[in-house]
Structure formats: structure tokens, C-alpha cells
Amino acid sequence: MEWLLGVNIETVHALEWASPTWKVFLGIALVALSLLGLWRGRRGMPKVGLEMLLWSIIGVVLVSMNAEPTLISEVGTPADGKTVVLVDASASMSVESNGNSRFDRAQDIVRRLQKDVTGDVEVWYFDGSLTQSVPSVVNLGHQTDLAQGLRSVYDRYLGQDLQGVILITDGIDRSVLEDSMGSLPVLPGPLSVIQMHEQSPIYDESIVRVDTGGFAFQRLNFEVTAHVRGTPNETLTVKLRKSNNVVNEKTVSLDSTGSGKATFMIRPLEVGRFAWDVEIPVDARDVVPSNNYFPVVIKVVRDEVRVLQVCGSPSYDQKFLRLFLKEDPSVDLISFFILRTHDDLSSNWSSDELSLIAFPYEKLFTEELETFDLVIFQNFNYQPFFTYQSEELLGNIAQYVRGGGGFVMIGGDRSFDLGEYGNTAIEDILPVNLGTLEQSSEEGFVPTLTESGKVHPLTQLSSTTEESQFAWTQLPSMDGYNRIASVKSDAATLLQHPTAKDDAGKPLSILSVREVEKGRVMALNVDSSWRWSYSEA
Amino acid sequence: MPHNIGYTGRRRFLKILGACMGIASAPRLSWALGQRSQFGIAEIDLPTSLNRTSAWQRGLFEVQNSTSIEINEDVPRVVLDSVDLFNHPFTVLIGNSAFDPVSTLAIENLRRYLTYGGFLLLDDASGRRESDFLESCKRLSRRLFPNLPLAALHGDHSVYRSFFLLDQPTGRFQISPQLLGVQLNTITPLIVNVNDLSGALMVDDAGQYVHLPVPDGDFQRRESIKMLINLVLYALTSNYKHDQVHVAELLRRDEF
Numbered sequence: 001m002e003w004l005l006g007v008n009i010e011t012v013h014a015l016e017w018a019s020p021t022w023k024v025f026l027g028i029a030l031v032a033l034s035l036l037g038l039w040r041g042r043r044g045m046p047k048v049g050l051e052m053l054l055w056s057i058i059g060v061v062l063v064s065m066n067a068e069p070t071l072i073s074e075v076g077t078p079a080d081g082k083t084v085v086l087v088d089a090s091a092s093m094s095v096e097s098n099g100n101s102r103f104d105r106a107q108d109i110v111r112r113l114q115k116d117v118t119g120d121v122e123v124w125y126f127d128g129s130l131t132q133s134v135p136s137v138v139n140l141g142h143q144t145d146l147a148q149g150l151r152s153v154y155d156r157y158l159g160q161d162l163q164g165v166i167l168i169t170d171g172i173d174r175s176v177l178e179d180s181m182g183s184l185p186v187l188p189g190p191l192s193v194i195q196m197h198e199q200s201p202i203y204d205e206s207i208v209r210v211d212t213g214g215f216a217f218q219r220l221n222f223e224v225t226a227h228v229r230g231t232p233n234e235t236l237t238v239k240l241r242k243s244n245n246v247v248n249e250k251t252v253s254l255d256s257t258g259s260g261k262a263t264f265m266i267r268p269l270e271v272g273r274f275a276w277d278v279e280i281p282v283d284a285r286d287v288v289p290s291n292n293y294f295p296v297v298i299k300v301v302r303d304e305v306r307v308l309q310v311c312g313s314p315s316y317d318q319k320f321l322r323l324f325l326k327e328d329p330s331v332d333l334i335s336f337f338i339l340r341t342h343d344d345l346s347s348n349w350s351s352d353e354l355s356l357i358a359f360p361y362e363k364l365f366t367e368e369l370e371t372f373d374l375v376i377f378q379n380f381n382y383q384p385f386f387t388y389q390s391e392e393l394l395g396n397i398a399q400y401v402r403g404g405g406g407f408v409m410i411g412g413d414r415s416f417d418l419g420e421y422g423n424t425a426i427e428d429i430l431p432v433n434l435g436t437l438e439q440s441s442e443e444g445f446v447p448t449l450t451e452s453g454k455v456h457p458l459t460q461l462s463s464t465t466e467e468s469q470f471a472w473t474q475l476p477s478m479d480g481y482n483r484i485a486s487v488k489s490d491a492a493t494l495l496q497h498p499t500a501k502d503d504a505g506k507p508l509s510i511l512s513v514r515e516v517e518k519g520r521v522m523a524l525n526v527d528s529s530w531r532w533s534y535s536e537a
Numbered sequence: 538m539p540h541n542i543g544y545t546g547r548r549r550f551l552k553i554l555g556a557c558m559g560i561a562s563a564p565r566l567s568w569a570l571g572q573r574s575q576f577g578i579a580e581i582d583l584p585t586s587l588n589r590t591s592a593w594q595r596g597l598f599e600v601q602n603s604t605s606i607e608i609n610e611d612v613p614r615v616v617l618d619s620v621d622l623f624n625h626p627f628t629v630l631i632g633n634s635a636f637d638p639v640s641t642l643a644i645e646n647l648r649r650y651l652t653y654g655g656f657l658l659l660d661d662a663s664g665r666r667e668s669d670f671l672e673s674c675k676r677l678s679r680r681l682f683p684n685l686p687l688a689a690l691h692g693d694h695s696v697y698r699s700f701f702l703l704d705q706p707t708g709r710f711q712i713s714p715q716l717l718g719v720q721l722n723t724i725t726p727l728i729v730n731v732n733d734l735s736g737a738l739m740v741d742d743a744g745q746y747v748h749l750p751v752p753d754g755d756f757q758r759r760e761s762i763k764m765l766i767n768l769v770l771y772a773l774t775s776n777y778k779h780d781q782v783h784v785a786e787l788l789r790r791d792e793f
Binding site for chain 1: 573574575576599602603604605606607623626653654698699700701702723724763770772773774775777778780
């Protein structure tokens with residue numbers, strides 16, 4: 001048999017008792033008692049010693065049979081555990097030296113291991129995933145993830161004793177090996193590492209990894225940080241691209257170890273999943289051009305609706321609008337109220353007594369403007385603040401609306417013509433034309449729905465048109481209104497004055513809306529809409 | 538695209554000169570679209586409540602002088618169970634003695650009024666620490682909001698920061714260093730001052746103050762004016778300084 005199989009067969013024998021221990025002891029006790037009783041009855045008789053010896057032998061035989069003796073023989077041959085070889089199949093393994101790539105030399109080592117190591121040798125290739133298919137040098141992967149490779153070995157050989165795990169790699173990890181050091185698994189066998197390297201240094205600029213966080217909020221800045229490697233103490237140009245267009249470019253100074261990082265600030269304006277990539281221009285000497293590129297996918301989600309409320313004077317109208325917006329958990333409201341004007345300086349309060357904060361109009365209407373979904377000018381007169389920058393800052397707001405922002409102007413003695421918005425960039429986007437001579441009225445009135453207002457979702461107060469119209473007639477009257485010259489041809493009037501006319505002879509618009517390219521604008525030329533809030537009470 | 542504006546010395550100077558602390562450099566237009574939407578104070582009319590129109594008119598004058606708020610100097614009296622209450626989002630109830638429990642209709646009306654944005658200042662003119670008026674106020678508060686306590690408003694409350702930086706409330710007397718209030722979600726629509734605020738502001742027909750505040754006289758009156766202005770600003774702007782951008786600015790100035 002050994003000749004037939006070609007191995008040494010070892011045999012191991014063992015005698016075991018099949019009966020339970022209590023049964024064996026019970027048998028011994030019964031035999032002993034029987035022999036004792038027999039000896040006492042036959043005591044003094046001739047040849048009793050011989051007879052007792054024979055009975056004792058019979059007793060031992062009975063006890064042995066009762067214990068059910070079993071002979072177990074194990075026949076077999078010892079086998080060595082498997083040896084697992086993990087080969088790095090990332091792009092950096094294509095670096096050549098003397099005509100042979102690192103990967104080719106790794107394959108040579110694999111073949112030697114398969115020949116010399118006793119027992120089975122299983123070979124796996126890894127970059128970001130694990131495979132037993134041998135990749136060609138030209139099709140090596142983009143990523144070296146050592147931690148993932150070792151975890152895959154742990155999972156696949158769970159419960160087995162391996163003779164050893166041999167890792168063949170150049171050691172350039174592009175994942176997050178540092179971060180996962182604490183969570184690396186205990187392998188089912190000893191780990192040996194064979195590092196592939198060249199005697200002479202190579203020229204390779206690479207993107208090690210790109211940190212993005214995975215998602216971003218619409219209109220809010222987020223960072224994309226590219227970690228790069230190259231020649232120590234040199235500089236490296238790093239580009240950020242979207243849809244193959246370069247959107248930003250930075251020059252990174254590498255440290256003495258050749259590492260550096262470039263951080264790009266992005267403010268996404270649209271919601272969705274977007275592919276970006278970071279790229280280093282390929283130098284002619286670069287032996288691994290494929291690691292000069294790193295794609296990332298970023299999901300842009302909508303945060304809360306960000307609303308900027310700017311009010312020229314604290315008032316009931318401002319208070320109730322703020323309370324209304326603050327009640328909505330989906331609204332992130334930032335309010336600025338002008339608490340004090342030039343005329344109030346005569347009150348002689350010391351600035352140390354006051355708890356006022358600056359109105360950062362420059363910042364709000366330049367760099368911060370895009371972070372808002374809606375800007376509300378509520379009885380706000382821009383001129384005292386914007387001064388010589390008026391044209392620029394109002395132009396920014398108009399541009400913001402055309403790009404998709406929302407803008408609302410609410411009435412008062414600092415709004416519309418009273419706020420001198422005529423012939424400004426704001427008038428261009430408003431639904432109404434300014435420039436009327438009679439700029440306001442303090443006559444109370446109840447606004448009425450127009451035909452557009454009866455069907456527009458903004459003015460629907462109830463589930464049916466009839467109920468909604470009735471509800472509008474029950475609302476409190478307004479205390480006055482800002483007059484306007486006329487309504488623009490591409491705007492819709494939703495509420496109008498019951499009797500007053502504009503300069504064009506049409507019913508005076510009280511609430512009007514307009515789409516301006518990608519944005520929307522609303523004009524409400526009253527300052528007593530706060531009374532509508534109490535209609536619920 | 539919006540233009541990015543750099544900070545230059547000239548701009549910084551103009552910014553400080555013209556806009557810092559919310560001060561505008563141009564004269565303001567000063568009328569609302571109708572007197573009814575201007576800020577005013579209405580007194581709650583109860584059988585035992587006091588009438589101190591002159592105090593509120595004096596206070597409103599100071600509000601007009603010190604802030605950008607447009608005021609209506611009329612001080613009407615309203616009853617708690619009327620719909621007219623909703624025409625006056627800022628009301629005061631002054632007393633120096635106990636008042637009888639108001640009707641259930643009045644309670645429901647007042648609760649809706651406060652819940653939907655109204656503001657009520659209870660002004661204790663008794664000059665006593667635990668007065669009968671204060672007990673009546675506590676009973677009113679319990680009936681209005683059974684599950685919400687009438688509790689002390691500590692120094693970090695917005696009412697002490699809404700316009701002036703105040704350490705404590707005051708009035709004709711210095712009885713309590715804290716206001717009392719009911720916190721309803723993020724706002725405090727009902728506030729009690731036990732220091733007789735209106736007493737410090739009352740003037741006679743000749744425009745002379747009626748009472749000399751004790752113990753600090755005119756300084757205390759000045760603080761009382763500041764307290765009223767803060768109450769008005771708080772009633773109108775609530776906790777807007779807690780908006781994220783303001784918190785960052787206030788923390789930077791170490792004034793929060």
C-alpha cells in the first residue's frame with residue numbers, strides 16, 4: 001500500500017472501553033461479592049484454592065466482556081498545511097529593472113515557491129480585490145490595498161492552520177493602511193513579506209490617496225485633499241478636474257520625504273452624484289504614469305433651505321415672518337436687523353453700553369451670497385450701507401437670482417420706490433416696474449385674488465379653489481401699501497388691490513411673482529402681512 | 538459671478554465709520570405704511586390694573602430716539618377676552634395688588650395671543666418682594682401654561698442682550714436681580730418684572746418724572762429706560778442673535 005500511494009503510512013492502535021464507567025464498576029462489584037460468598041460456603045473443603053482460582057478467572061472474563069473492550073486503529077499519513085502567496089498586482093508593480101518588471105520578478109518567486117514549498121501553494125493576486133487569475137503586466141490595477149488583501153486571506157482560510165502567508169509587494173499602499181493598522185486580522189499562519197524593489201532609485205510621481213468625506217452639502221464649501229508623492233523637496237502641480245475640465249490647480253511643495261498634499265475648496269451648486277478626479281501631469285521620466293490619476297465620486301445633498309432675512313427696522317412684520325420661518329425645521333434662517341441708524345446717535349448712549357453687532361453687508365453680498373437659497377429684503381433701504389458699492393452689490397444679487405437664487409422684497413417705508421430701488425439691478429429682476437410718483441398709501445384694504453392667484457400654489461389656503469377664495473376674504477385688512485408703476489409682462493400678479501390702479505391703469509398688484517432665468521423673485525408690497533399670522537389664532 | 542471684495546485700509550475705515558454697530562450714515566425715512574403697523578404698547582384693562590399711559594409714552598419716546606423702530610405713541614387699553622388684543626402684539630399689565638382670576642375665555646384668548654407671537658409684560662408696582670400681584674401673576678401663568686414654569690431668566694437670556702448689555706433688570710425699585718418668564722419653545726412671550734418698571738418712567742403733565750427710583754435715583758431711571766428698550770427689542774427680534782452667524786461674531790467680540 002505504501003508503495004502504491006508513495007507515502008509512509010503510520011498506524012496507531014488504542015484500546016478503549018465502550019461501556020459506561022458505572023457499568024464496569026457494577027460488574028466488578030457483583031463478581032467480587034459472588035466470589036466472596038462462594039469462598040465462605042466452600043471454606044475448609046479440599047482443593048478450594050484451585051476452585052476459587054478458576055472462578056476468579058471466569059469472573060475477570062465476565063467483567064471484561066461487560067466493559068465492552070474496543071480496539072481502535074488509526075491508519076494515515078501526516079500532511080503539511082497550505083501555503084498562501086499574496087502577490088501585489090497594482091500598477092506600481094510594472095516598474096521595470098533590467099528589462100524585468102517587479103511583477104515578472106514576483107512571478108519568478110511564485111514559481112520557485114510552488115516548486116520548493118511542501119504542501120499546497122495557493123496563489124492570489126490583489127489590488128483593490130482578490131483574484132487567482134494571473135493579470136498581465138499591462139493590466140495591473142490602480143490600487144494597492146494591503147489591509148484588504150490580508151483581510152481576504154483571513155476570511156477565506158478561517159479555521160484552517162496555514163503553513164504560512166507570503167506577501168510579495170513593493171509596499172506602496174494607496175488605500176488607508178495607516179488608518180486600519182489597529183484592525184488588521186490575526187492571520188491563520190505566520191506572515192512573511194518579500195519586498196520587490198530596484199537597486200537604483202526610480203522616478204515616480206503619484207497620488208497616494210484623495211480624501212473627500214464622500215458627500216457634500218449643496219452651496220456649502222467642502223474640501224478635497226489629495227495626498228501626493230514625488231521627488232523630495234521639489235514641487236508638484238496637482239489639478240482638480242470635473243467632466244474632464246480642469247476647475248482648479250495647485251502647486252504643492254513636497255517635504256524631505258517626498259510627501260505633500262493639495263487641498264481644493266469646492267462649492268457644489270447642484271444636487272446629485274458627480275465624478276471628480278485629481279491628476280498630476282505625467283513627466284516623461286515617470287515609470288508609473290497610471291498612478292498619476294485618482295478618480296473620486298462625491299454625492300451632493302441638499303441641506304436645510306438657507307434663508308437670509310435683512311430688515312431695515314424691527315417691526316411686527318419682521319417679527320412674525322421670522323417666527324414663521326423659524327418654526328419650520330427645514331429652514332436655516334439668518335436674520336439681520338438694522339437696530340440703529342444715523343438719527344439715533346443723538347440719544348447719547350455709549351457704545352460700551354450697547355450689544356450691537358456689525359452688519360457684514362460686504363461679506364453677505366459677495367462671498368456668502370451663494371450659500372443662501374433665498375434672500376429677503378424686508379423694508380430694507382440699501383443706500384446707507386452699500387454707499388459707493390451699491391451698483392456692485394445689487395448687481396451681485398441680481399446675478400445670484402439669475403443663477404438660481406430666490407429673492408423676495410417685502411413692503412414698508414424703506415422698500416420699492418421708497419427704498420430708491422428704481423433704475424437699479426434689483427428693479428431689473430423684480431416682477432414690478434418702479435418709478436411711480438405716488439409711492440405709498442396708508443389706506444386699509446383687503447387684497448383680492450387674481451385669476452392667476454386662484455390657481456397658483458402660493459396663494460392656495462385650502463384644498464379647493466372655492467374654499468381658498470373664501471379664506472382670502474376672511475383675512476384681516478392691510479394697513480397700507482407701496483405703490484408700483486406697473487407689473488412686468490412676464491410676471492404674474494396673484495393678489496391685487498380691490499380698487500387702486502397702477503400707473504398703467506390696471507388693478508394695483510399687491511403680490512406678484514416672476515421667474516428670472518434660473519431664479520425666482522416675489523414682490524409683496526405691504527408691511528402688515530403680520531396680521532395674517534394671527535388669523536390662525 | 539459675485540465680485541470678491543478685498544479689505545483695504547480705506548474700505549475698512551469707511552466700514553467702521555459708516556456701518557459698524559449697525560449704524561447707517563444716511564438719514565432715514567420714518568413712517569410705516571399705516572400707523573397701525575408701527576410699534577406700540579397697549580395696557581391690559583383689569584378691574585384692579587393700573588393705568589400709566591405717560592410711562593409708556595415716555596418709554597416709546599426713548600425707543601424712537603435710540604433705535605430704528607417706528608413707534609405709535611398711542612397707548613390703548615384692551616381687555617383680555619377681546620379680538621382687539623390681536624391688534625397689539627406688545628401688551629403690559631401693571632398692578633400693585635391681587636387681581637381676580639380672569640375668565641376662561643380670556644385665558645384661551647391670551648394663550649392663543651402669546652402662542653402666535655404676542656408679548657405680555659407683567660409689571661409689579663407694589664414695591665414688595667412676594668406681593669399679592671406677583672401671586673396673581675403666577676396663578677395667571679399656571680392657567681395659561683400649566684406645564685411651563687414661570688422661572689427666573691438668567692444672565693445669558695437674550696432679553697439682557699437685545700440692545701443694551703444689562704446685568705440685571707431694574708425699575709423704580711431694586712427688589713429682584715432677575716426677570717421671571719415662561720419659555721415657549723425658543724421664545725419667552727410672558728415676562729414679569731417685579732421692580733416697577735413703569736413707576737420709574739411715569740411723568741406728570743409738565744413732563745417731570747413722578748417718582749425718584751430708589752436707591753440709585755436717576756442712574757437707576759436710566760437703567761430702567763434701557764430695560765424697557767431691551768424688552769421692546771426682545772419682543773420684536775426674539776433670539777436672533779442665536780443665529781449661527783451672529784453667535785460666531787459675538788463670541789469673537791466676547792460679548793455673548
